[in-house]
Amino acid sequence: MLTENSDLFEKKLYESIHAAADTPIPPFDALAARIVANEPTESYEQFFGGEDEYPLTADAAAVPKKSGPAWYKTLGIAAAAVAVFVVGSGLVMVLLAGSMRCGSAGPMNDKAAYEETAQVAECDDAFYDAEQGAEDSAKTNRVSDSDLQKNDTEDSSQQ
C-alpha cells in the first residue's frame, strides 16, 4: 500500500538502509596484515588521477552538465539586454518624433519656424497696411465732408 506520508516513507527507508549496513566490524588484524604486506601499490596521484578536485562520482567526473544555473543566467542576461535595447530605441524614436512636431529641435525645424514667422510677419504687415490705408481713406473722406459742410455754410452766408 502506497504511503502518503513522505516522512514515514523516508524513516522506513533509512531504517532499512541502516539495517543493511548493520554488520559486525571485521577484526583490525586483517587490515594490519595487509598494511605489513605493503598494499596497495598505487600512489596517491595514481589513485585520484592526478586531479586537484577529486570528483566523487562518475556523473560528476565524466558527464558534462546538460543545463544549469550558468546557462539560464546567460540566456536571461541576453534577453534582458535585448529588451532594454528595444524599449530604449522605441523611447528615443518617440521623443524624436514628438520634438519634430512641436518644432522645438533641429536646424530644419528652426528654418521652418523662421519661415513661418516671416510669413506671419508679412501677413501682419499687409494687414497693417490695409488697416492704415482704410483709416487714411476714412480720414480723407471725413476731411472732405467737413470741407463740404464748411463750403455750404460760406455759400449760405454770402447769399
Place this chain on the structure above:
Amino acid sequence: MEQRAADELILSVAAGDMHALEALYSGMYREIYGYLLSMVGDPHAAEDLAQDTFLRVYKYAPKFVPSGYGKSWVYKIAGRLALTYRAKNSVPTEELPETLADSHSAEDRVLDAQLVTQAMARLSEDERQVVSLHAVSGLPLREIAELLRIPLGTVKWRHAEAIKKLKVMLGGNF
C-alpha cells in the same frame, strides 16, 4: 565521529600511529561499509572495498591536509573505490519482487533491506550517494554539500528526486 576528530586521527596515522588507525577504523567502518554497500549493492564487495578504504587511508595519510574535513576525505577515498568497482563490474539490476508479506518480522526487515539495496542500485550515482550519506552516516544535507563541494540546493534536489524514485519502486512494499 566528528570531522575534526577524524582530522586529528588521520594526522596521527600519518605520523605512524597504528592505534589512531584502529580508532578511526572502528569509529568509521560501519558507515563506510553502509555507504559502499549502497553504492555497489554487493555485501562482499562492500566489505572488501571498506578494508581497501582504510588501507589507503593509512598509505595516503601523509598527503592529507587537515582542513576540518577528515571524514569527507575518507568518504572521498571510499567513493573513488566504489566508482572504480562499478566501472569494472556491471552491477546487476534484478527485477524487484511484486509483493512483500506485510509483516514486521526480523526476516522481513532483512528482506526490506535487500529490496532497498536493489532499488538503490537503480538510482543515478549522484542520487544514490546523497541518500547513502544521509541515511548511513547520518550527515545532514548541509554537510553532504560541503563534503561533495556542491551547492546545498543541488543536494536537496538530488535527495528529493531519489526519494521520489524510491517511493515509486518500493511504495508497494512499504
